[in-house]
Amino acid sequence: MSTKKVKLLSPFRYPGGKSQLAPRILDEIKPLLRGNLVYVEPFVGGGQMLCAMVNRQMPKRIIVNDKDKAVASFWECIADKDLTERLVEEIRKTVGMSNEELLKEYYRNKPLLNSDDFVTGGYAAILLNRTSYGGMLERGGPQGGKEQKNAAINMLSQYKPNESISRILALHEAIGSVLEVHNEDFSTIIEKYDHPGTLIYCDPPYVDVGDVYRPDNNMENDEDHIRLSETLRGVNKAWVVVSYGDHPWVSDLLYAWADIKKLPVDYSIAGRSGKRENHFELLIVNSPLSKRKSSPPYWELVKKLYFRTEAVIKHHEQMFREVGQALKVIRDNRLYKTPDNMTRTFAEYCTEERGGGRDYVYKLIRAAEVSVNVDTLSTTNEKPINESQVRPLTLEALSPEQQSKAWDMAVRMKPKDAKRVSSVLVKKAVEKVLNRPLTSDEKMFVSTGYSLGGVGVKFTGKADNSPISIQNAFLWTADDMLELIDRLEDDAVNESAGLKSITGMDYEDRTSLYASVRKIVEELQIKIEQTGFELRDR
Numbered sequence: 001m002s003t004k005k006v007k008l009l010s011p012f013r014y015p016g017g018k019s020q021l022a023p024r025i026l027d028e029i030k031p032l033l034r035g036n037l038v039y040v041e042p043f044v045g046g047g048q049m050l051c052a053m054v055n056r057q058m059p060k061r062i063i064v065n066d067k068d069k070a071v072a073s074f075w076e077c078i079a080d081k082d083l084t085e086r087l088v089e090e091i092r093k094t095v096g097m098s099n100e101e102l103l104k105e106y107y108r109n110k111p112l113l114n115s116d117d118f119v120t121g122g123y124a125a126i127l128l129n130r131t132s133y134g135g136m137l138e139r140g141g142p143q144g145g146k147e148q149k150n151a152a153i154n155m156l157s158q159y160k161p162n163e164s165i166s167r168i169l170a171l172h173e174a175i176g177s178v179l180e181v182h183n184e185d186f187s188t189i190i191e192k193y194d195h196p197g198t199l200i201y202c203d204p205p206y207v208d209v210g211d212v213y214r215p216d217n218n219m220e221n222d223e224d225h226i227r228l229s230e231t232l233r234g235v236n237k238a239w240v241v242v243s244y245g246d247h248p249w250v251s252d253l254l255y256a257w258a259d260i261k262k263l264p265v266d267y268s269i270a271g272r273s274g275k276r277e278n279h280f281e282l283l284i285v286n287s288p289l290s291k292r293k294s295s296p297p298y299w300e301l302v303k304k305l306y307f308r309t310e311a312v313i314k315h316h317e318q319m320f321r322e323v324g325q326a327l328k329v330i331r332d333n334r335l336y337k338t339p340d341n342m343t344r345t346f347a348e349y350c351t352e353e354r355g356g357g358r359d360y361v362y363k364l365i366r367a368a369e370v371s372v373n374v375d376t377l378s379t380t381n382e383k384p385i386n387e388s389q390v391r392p393l394t395l396e397a398l399s400p401e402q403q404s405k406a407w408d409m410a411v412r413m414k415p416k417d418a419k420r421v422s423s424v425l426v427k428k429a430v431e432k433v434l435n436r437p438l439t440s441d442e443k444m445f446v447s448t449g450y451s452l453g454g455v456g457v458k459f460t461g462k463a464d465n466s467p468i469s470i471q472n473a474f475l476w477t478a479d480d481m482l483e484l485i486d487r488l489e490d491d492a493v494n495e496s497a498g499l500k501s502i503t504g505m506d507y508e509d510r511t512s513l514y515a516s517v518r519k520i521v522e523e524l525q526i527k528i529e530q531t532g533f534e535l536r537d538r
Contacts, residue, residue, distance in 0.1 A: 010047045021243070037198075044066050084172040112124045131159050377404035
């Protein structure tokens with residue numbers, strides 16, 4: 001009779017599961033894997049880490065928990081022989097099912113995920129995990145969609161009932177007699193099992209992702225991540241091991257009190273740029289002894305970091321005028337040109353030296369000019385501290401005196417508990433000074449810094465090849481305007497999909513601009529053809 005040990009594998013599939021990373025984590029915490037170990041997992045999920053632990057060293061006792069009722073029901077089945085046999089029998093009934101039959105079984109079982117019967121809930125968990133998109137339970141749809149039109153991706157693609165059965169039987173045989181299952185909040189389990197000789201391993205969902213796959217495990221927001229950190233920090237006797245996706249909030253604040261190591265993840269995925277991006281997992285370990293790192297409580301750390309970073313932001317915000325004036329000198333004096341590149345444009349300088357397009361550069365230049373006017377003419381002690389505050393004052397319709405008057409009015413309109421004058425108040429003050437509401441073009445300018453139509457792009461090119469003059473502080477090209485059309489059309493798509501507007505403009509304002517912008521582009525192209533003049537940035 002063979003005595004060869006069977007390697008345990010989880011029957012579940014979860015994106016971000018620890019099947020590949022688990023052995024490396026165990027290598028890192030090898031000194032903690034002592035005899036008679038009690039192993040606790042407050043977020044057991046599919047149990048990839050649990051399987052790796054048992055394959056490496058059999059704990060004396062295993063306590064698992066999951067707030068998802070169906071997932072907890074599955075592990076209750078593993079802990080009991082009779083329940084395991086009943087669960088296996090349910091899965092065995094699906095062997096040989098057609099794609100259509102399995103789809104019906106999917107919809108029959110989805111409402112049963114929260115069943116009080118362990119076998120019913122456990123079977124629903126396995127079935128939906130293996131047949132739904134991304135392995136999701138509540139939130140997932142059937143693999144391949146309702147129509148099942150793709151033969152390569154359908155209900156049968158990931159459903160392997162015989163494999164699931166063998167893995168389930170092996171799990172019960174290996175750990176059933178020492179397994180204890182809970183369906184509670186993670187904090188209850190951590191506090192309950194804070195004992196010497198205990199290893200508490202936590203694999204919470206990634207920050208900024210939330211638990212898309214198991215929405216009921218009580219870790220859906222920042223407050224839960226903070227609560228987990230504070231609960232683990234309070235552990236005095238057990239060893240704590242946590243694996244998290246790499247995120248500065250986790251390493252710099254949440255777990256500043258623990259030892260952290262970055263583990264490169266074997267897989268990589270293509271990012272938005274199309275390039276392969278490296279990924280890391282944070283391995284957080286904390287001793288129950290007196291070797292803990294000295295660190296203030298979480299909220300004290302947050303307070304210190306907040307005030308420090310706010311001071312930096314305010315300092316640089318208040319430098320917007322100096323930056324804008326310096327950029328104006330570079331632009332007006334052609335300092336961006338070099339002996340080797342006399343054709344270099346200001347737009348190219350902005351892209352190459354300032355790390356982006358010229359839009360924000362021109363905003364800073366206009367804001368600096370207006371800020372000087374306000375400082376000179378204003379009768380209030382409060383002065384502008386950032387570009388967005390004074391953007392409404394940069395409208396061409398305002399004289400320097402009107403700019404100052406609008407600013408003073410906005411300061412008086414500011415609520416007593418407000419720390420600064422908002423751009424919304426400045427916009428309202430501008431409308432009062434002008435004694436009229438802003439036009440669509442002006443609203444666009446105030447919202448985004450783009451200048452259009454009536455704000456003053458005028459073409460005076462003549463057939464005698466005299467230059468085209470652009471009577472506006474912001475110089476537009478055909479490409480600029482075509483790019484803006486794209487942004488406006490993106491807004492229309494966003495609105496139809498129920499998403500937030502990119503430009504912040506009302507639908508009526510956007511649609512009224514389409515014809516205007518296209519007309520300007522057409523006129524610009526015609527004038528260039530008539531004059532033979534090549535339009536470039538100055």
